[in-house]
Amino acid sequence: MSAIEEVANEAPAVEAVPKRAMTLGYGTSIVVLGLLVIAPMFMKNFIVFQLTMVLIYALAVLALNILTGGSGQFSLGQSAFYAVGAYTSAILMEHVGMNYALTLPIAGIICFGFGFLFGQPALRLSGIYLALATFALAVAMPQLLKLGVFEHWTGGVQGLVVTKPDAPFGLPISQDRWLYYFTLVVSIAIYIFSINLLKSRSGRAFMAIRDNEIAASAMGIDVALYKTLAFGVSAGITGVAGGLGAIAVQFVAPDGYTITLAISLFLGMVVGGVGWLPGSIVGSAFIIFVPNIAEGISKGLSGAVFGVLLFLVIFLVPHGARQVAIVAQQLIGKLKKG
Amino acid sequence: MELFINQVLAGIATGAIYACMALAVVMIYQAIDHLNFAQGEMAMFSTFISWQLMQWGVPYWWAFLLTLAFSFAGGILIERLLFKPLAKAPILTNVAGFIALFAIVNSVAGLTWDFTIKQYPTPFGSSPFLGSQLISTHQAGMIGVTIGLLILLYLFFQFTRIGLAMRAAASLPESARLVGINTSWMIALGWGMATAIGAIAGMLIAPVVFLEPNMMGGVLIYGFAAAVLGGLTSPLGAVVGGFLVGVFENLAGTYIPGVGNELKLPIALALIITVLVLKPAGLFGRPIVKRV
Numbered sequence: 048m049s050a051i052e053e054v055a056n057e058a059p060a061v062e063a064v065p066k067r068a069m070t071l072g073y074g075t076s077i078v079v080l081g082l083l084v085i086a087p088m089f090m091k092n093f094i095v096f097q098l099t100m101v102l103i104y105a106l107a108v109l110a111l112n113i114l115t116g117g118s119g120q121f122s123l124g125q126s127a128f129y130a131v132g133a134y135t136s137a138i139l140m141e142h143v144g145m146n147y148a149l150t151l152p153i154a155g156i157i158c159f160g161f162g163f164l165f166g167q168p169a170l171r172l173s174g175i176y177l178a179l180a181t182f183a184l185a186v187a188m189p190q191l192l193k194l195g196v197f198e199h200w201t202g203g204v205q206g207l208v209v210t211k212p213d214a215p216f217g218l219p220i221s222q223d224r225w226l227y228y229f230t231l232v233v234s235i236a237i238y239i240f241s242i243n244l245l246k247s248r249s250g251r252a253f254m255a256i257r258d259n260e261i262a263a264s265a266m267g268i269d270v271a272l273y274k275t276l277a278f279g280v281s282a283g284i285t286g287v288a289g290g291l292g293a294i295a296v297q298f299v300a301p302d303g304y305t306i307t308l309a310i311s312l313f314l315g316m317v318v319g320g321v322g323w324l325p326g327s328i329v330g331s332a333f334i335i336f337v338p339n340i341a342e343g344i345s346k347g348l349s350g351a352v353f354g355v356l357l358f359l360v361i362f363l364v365p366h367g368a369r370q371v372a373i374v375a376q377q378l379i380g381k382l383k384k385g
Numbered sequence: 386m387e388l389f390i391n392q393v394l395a396g397i398a399t400g401a402i403y404a405c406m407a408l409a410v411v412m413i414y415q416a417i418d419h420l421n422f423a424q425g426e427m428a429m430f431s432t433f434i435s436w437q438l439m440q441w442g443v444p445y446w447w448a449f450l451l452t453l454a455f456s457f458a459g460g461i462l463i464e465r466l467l468f469k470p471l472a473k474a475p476i477l478t479n480v481a482g483f484i485a486l487f488a489i490v491n492s493v494a495g496l497t498w499d500f501t502i503k504q505y506p507t508p509f510g511s512s513p514f515l516g517s518q519l520i521s522t523h524q525a526g527m528i529g530v531t532i533g534l535l536i537l538l539y540l541f542f543q544f545t546r547i548g549l550a551m552r553a554a555a556s557l558p559e560s561a562r563l564v565g566i567n568t569s570w571m572i573a574l575g576w577g578m579a580t581a582i583g584a585i586a587g588m589l590i591a592p593v594v595f596l597e598p599n600m601m602g603g604v605l606i607y608g609f610a611a612a613v614l615g616g617l618t619s620p621l622g623a624v625v626g627g628f629l630v631g632v633f634e635n636l637a638g639t640y641i642p643g644v645g646n647e648l649k650l651p652i653a654l655a656l657i658i659t660v661l662v663l664k665p666a667g668l669f670g671r672p673i674v675k676r677v
């Protein structure tokens with residue numbers, strides 16, 4: 048080996064997950080869905096709002112999961128796409144007067160474009176470099192949103208207030224509940240889309256790239272296309288989540304979309320289990336409720352609790368919620384036999 | 386012209402800090418092939434310790450040395466306890482570990498010393514350097530310390546047995562193990578040194594940005610930019626990259642219309658991405674070849 052060259056035997060960025068293990072079984076799915084539909088009927092508006100946020104973040108975590116669990120690239124910059132989606136929805140609703148539901152596909156498409164374009168330079172980066180580039184994107188985003196040039200549209204530092212939609216057709220449910228069900232429908236649609244995407248030809252191409260890029264290109268997979276495509280799809284879904292988030296929180300401001308959000312989403316994915324789509328909702332619940340609980344124990348402690356819990360997850364259940372689910376399944380299986 | 390020279394000198398001075406951070410980042414990257422996202426927070430924690438020592442009446446340079454020793458030990462401890470078990474884990478798990486460390490250190494520092502901004506003394510004074518209005522003695526001191534550090538590191542890696550062993554462990558771990566080098570401890574040593582270098586960066590920049598738990602956020606990103614620019618495998622590159630980023634940042638802020646102070650950070654980040662795209666190995670880095 049010459050002195051100039053350095054041979055790297057890179058460990059894979061992500062451990063492979065078999066395709067079948069990506070989703071829940073039908074029975075379990077229906078039980079979970081039933082719970083998600085019925086639960087909010089008996090809860091206070093504030094808790095319903097929090098559940099809505101869980102669904103919204105779950106979408107963003109799911110998007111990251113498609114990127115990382117699917118194609119093996121990772122991103123610490125999802126907050127940037129989330130912000131673009133949120134601002135698209137907010138601007139269309141407040142400045143153009145568009146219906147909130149219509150703003151979501153537009154947010155999705157715009158973010159898809161951004162993600163696809165960002166994926167182009169990102170093609171040449173892998174592993175840790177990609178993490179760094181996306182980290183940079185996330186850090187830059189709040190600064191860009193504050194720029195004077197866009198102030199007329201974005202509201203600058205103050206941000207924009209978004210009107211909360213009423214339930215349509217005079218349905219007798221509160222705004223919070225309506226928004227929850229609206230979010231639930233969007234989430235289910237995107238979840239089904241994601242599963243089908245990963246099971247499709249494109250999904251298999253993603254996974255081939257994840258497991259061995261060189262082998263994948265040798266098999267005739269257009270690595271560049273599929274890598275950027277994964278970025279685009281992931282960004283698009285994150286954008287829809289961002290738009291929903293803007294509608295639910297009724298407010299967008301640059302400081303809501305900092306690197307902290309990006310890190311939270313990343314943690315949500317790790318906790319939920321990389322490559323296991325249902326884990327997204329577990330991870331999302333983790334990043335929404337754990338800081339609250341930690342803050343309740345001692346003010347200012349949430350970061351430490353967050354970090355310690357994360358280390359516990361990494362050490363004890365490196366595959367996150369998926370591992371817990373598998374262990375639980377085995378236990379139930381044993382009980383049935385016994 | 387006066388303005389230009391002034392901006393370049395100020396850029397070199399802040400660049401010295403970025404260079405220190407970049408050196409710390411490169412040290413850990415060499416040892417374990419990961420970017421330490423918690424590097425800035427670790428440096429901030431070290432700086433707080435030196436501040437606490439000074440509050441207790443320890444003179445500056447004693448506090449400085451004690452902090453270095455403490456940081457060195459702390460770095461080794463963190464590696465042994467938290468990251469050694471993760472050595473074989475996928476990159477993703479390691480990134481999550483660094484982020485967890487980031488959150489813990491930041492939160493603990495905030496709880497212990499709260500989030501109010503604190504003054505931090507400078508050992509060099511803040512009068513103009515050698516009677517020149519262009520640069521203060523503190524800035525000159527920062528440049529001097531960084532260059533001194535680089536020379537020390539160079540001597541260490543070139544002329545000591547341990548330095549040689551560390552280089553061997555970083556470049557070819559298997560072969561190094563075969564010739565009897567304890568590679569595991571070399572990695573821990575790398576962590577210790579990186580933490581100590583980070584502590585120096587923290588203590589040098591604290592008089593400029595003031596002491597508070599979030600002080601290193603921006604600095605770390607510039608440190609990454611510097612390390613990437615210079616090449617993640619080259620300590621010299623890290624230092625050169627640091628100075629370049631510092632100067633570039635200042636000149637862009639002054640001369641490109643509309644950039645000002647607001648956009649300095651995005652500019653540094655655009656720089657990272659551009660360099661990564663054009664020359665992924667950085668200016669001084671070795672290109673990485675994959676074996677199929």
